[in-house]
Amino acid sequence: MATEATARPDLANDDIGEEARLALWRSQLEIRHVEQRAHDLFLQNLVKGTVHLSLGQEAVAAGFAVAMEEGDYTFCTYRGHAHTLARGASMSGVLGELMGRECGLLAGKGGSMHLTSVEHGAMGSYAIIGAHLPIAMGAAWSAQYRGTSQVSVCFFGDGTTNIGAFHEALNMAQIWKLPVIFVCENNLYMEYTPIGDVTAVEHPAADRASAYGMESIIVDGNDADAVYRVAQTAYAKARSGGGPSLIEAKTYRQCGHSRADPGAYRPDAEVEEWLARDPIPAYRRRLLDFGFAESAVDGIEAAVLAAVDAATDAARASPPPPPEILETEVYADGGAAWRN
Amino acid sequence: MAELTCREAVAAAIAQEMRRDPSVVFLGEDIGAAGGVFKTTVGLFEEFGPERVRDTPISEQAIIGAAMGAAMTGLRPIAELMFSDFFAVCWDLVANEIAKSRYMTNGQVFFPLVIRSANGGGARFGAQHSQAIENWAMMIPGLKVVAPSNPADIVGLLAASIRDPDPVVFFEQKSLYGTRGPVPDGEHVDTLGTARMVREGADATIVALAAMVPRAVEAADRLADEGISCQVIDLRTLVPLDTRTILSAVSDTGRLFTVEENPRLCGWGAEISSIVSEECFYDLDGPIVRITTPHIPLPSADNLEDLALPSVERIAETVRVNLG
Ligand SMILES: Cc1ncc(C[n+]2csc(CCOP(=O)(O)OP(=O)(O)O)c2C)c(N)n1
Ligand SMILES: [Mg+2]
Numbered sequence: 001m002a003t004e005a006t007a008r009p010d011l012a013n014d015d016i017g018e019e020a021r022l023a024l025w026r027s028q029l030e031i032r033h034v035e036q037r038a039h040d041l042f043l044q045n046l047v048k049g050t051v052h053l054s055l056g057q058e059a060v061a062a063g064f065a066v067a068m069e070e071g072d073y074t075f076c077t078y079r080g081h082a083h084t085l086a087r088g089a090s091m092s093g094v095l096g097e098l099m100g101r102e103c104g105l106l107a108g109k110g111g112s113m114h115l116t117s118v119e120h121g122a123m124g125s126y127a128i129i130g131a132h133l134p135i136a137m138g139a140a141w142s143a144q145y146r147g148t149s150q151v152s153v154c155f156f157g158d159g160t161t162n163i164g165a166f167h168e169a170l171n172m173a174q175i176w177k178l179p180v181i182f183v184c185e186n187n188l189y190m191e192y193t194p195i196g197d198v199t200a201v202e203h204p205a206a207d208r209a210s211a212y213g214m215e216s217i218i219v220d221g222n223d224a225d226a227v228y229r230v231a232q233t234a235y236a237k238a239r240s241g242g243g244p245s246l247i248e249a250k251t252y253r254q255c256g257h258s259r260a261d262p263g264a265y266r267p268d269a270e271v272e273e274w275l276a277r278d279p280i281p282a283y284r285r286r287l288l289d290f291g292f293a294e295s296a297v298d299g300i301e302a303a304v305l306a307a308v309d310a311a312t313d314a315a316r317a318s319p320p321p322p323p324e325i326l327e328t329e330v331y332a333d334g335g336a337a338w339r340n
Numbered sequence: 341m342a343e344l345t346c347r348e349a350v351a352a353a354i355a356q357e358m359r360r361d362p363s364v365v366f367l368g369e370d371i372g373a374a375g376g377v378f379k380t381t382v383g384l385f386e387e388f389g390p391e392r393v394r395d396t397p398i399s400e401q402a403i404i405g406a407a408m409g410a411a412m413t414g415l416r417p418i419a420e421l422m423f424s425d426f427f428a429v430c431w432d433l434v435a436n437e438i439a440k441s442r443y444m445t446n447g448q449v450f451f452p453l454v455i456r457s458a459n460g461g462g463a464r465f466g467a468q469h470s471q472a473i474e475n476w477a478m479m480i481p482g483l484k485v486v487a488p489s490n491p492a493d494i495v496g497l498l499a500a501s502i503r504d505p506d507p508v509v510f511f512e513q514k515s516l517y518g519t520r521g522p523v524p525d526g527e528h529v530d531t532l533g534t535a536r537m538v539r540e541g542a543d544a545t546i547v548a549l550a551a552m553v554p555r556a557v558e559a560a561d562r563l564a565d566e567g568i569s570c571q572v573i574d575l576r577t578l579v580p581l582d583t584r585t586i587l588s589a590v591s592d593t594g595r596l597f598t599v600e601e602n603p604r605l606c607g608w609g610a611e612i613s614s615i616v617s618e619e620c621f622y623d624l625d626g627p628i629v630r631i632t633t634p635h636i637p638l639p640s641a642d643n644l645e646d647l648a649l650p651s652v653e654r655i656a657e658t659v660r661v662n663l664g
Contacts, residue, residue, distance in 0.1 A: 134405020
């Protein structure tokens, strides 16, 4: 009996705490359900273009975002719905943008690959591999220069570690001791090619860290708690002037690279192994182990689903963007005039 | 009025703006203690210190990316690319990220930054350190493009570029760095998007940019001795483009010549030619003629480079033949 009692996680002595745990749970669910909805809407031909989903990778976005402070900057890639939502951008803004509606975060001018919500610290989704590492580093330089405690966090994939901008940004971040955290979401594939086939080292990010005077850090990217803890350590280091971190989060995308990709190149056993490690049911089990009431845990999921339904309705009801905005916001005066 | 060289004018403009606005920061290779490879930044490191005048590694993507990230979060960075040819190694940041992000986010971000760079030929550096690439930047929506021809304009237009809320690509013609000229005393700030009539004339309009301006003026002086009267317009800014000044000038003279340092295809003169033929065709008394570098990479030997770039003789001869 006594052993059973100690084996059970103890919320009173938990380093993460009740509030953060529920926030991690809610954030992962919001991402999962919005993305599943995006997938459904794509199949109904209501979402156009392409979408790159983070199904299976939710714990990385949730772990970092929940540990963040208001005012911190998030920079992410075309696989950026998760990170944008995790910072608090509205679901209808995200779905509306995917559907090319006026209510979209970018009023239909950017689309799925460029989600941005500056008011939430989501500083943009960048679709040219590697570009946003130097940009995130520059935002960190700005924070350092202005003397704030803001941290800039940059999410990217394993494939991105092989492009030059990655190396330029890491080097400059380290020599200037900038408050930036580079987070490599290693989902084992670049687009369709296994990362191991195209990379000189086993761990595409972590094995490069020493070249830039950084610690080699690998975390289980399917465990929101582990991500949250590693994030907290990196934030504290950045805020105290300790400089940049590079973190490799091992994870897996449960779907293809984008909507055009069924992901057939992935071995069945590999897919099964990673589906068994789905971060969401695992987190639910953990909450129940901690003694959270099942009704409360599932109540959060029901509320999230209701919010996704409402956001879907709002996005569907929103008109297409007005034609008048076609030639606006090219320049800071709000217009597109290049001549007098 | 003080007499400054173009290279001194660059440092003077940056110092003027850094003194008045602490959000102006400056980064690039060898710009700090070394004073710049063209000695255009002498004294800035000493006055403003390493926090504001930052020497960088040889990392053009990181330099431009850092400027972008800093600009979108409250600073007004100036980034130096040592040679404009090096835009090619960070073109993604310039053309895809900086230029487009305001539009793509429907105005959520803006980029008050300047990328300055030594541009153009005449120094015998060969094809990878001599290009005139104003047209590369001109064709990307979202950028502003400036290319001054004299020290006063360098101070005034660089100051205006630093204060501008949009990203400005600022080209300094490297063969002009040693040119001296008067610069107004006190704070000097000019206006982007304004061309200037630098020589009056009645028979033809010659539009030129940067290093081609003094050559066009000299050609016009020679032609005047022969009884041909030419106006010369210094464009100064390609984006925004002062089409009003050009169109009204061409309406007066009826003839237009452009003098471009860039290779022929898709040079800025082609755009001006297209605008003029669409909008004041019936004021023209003859074809619009473009004087450019041939469509070749620039060679390095003295005689070959001189042959390639539009010279005073070639400008004068082209006008003479076409008006004759
Ligand atoms: C410079 C550049 N090259 C190629 C592409 C095409 N591309 C888009 S995503 C992608 C794979 C990126 O892999 P990774 O960094 O692992 O990110 P993931 O998609 O797995 O999240 C590629 C090659 C691109 N967008 N930009
Ligand atoms: Mg990948």
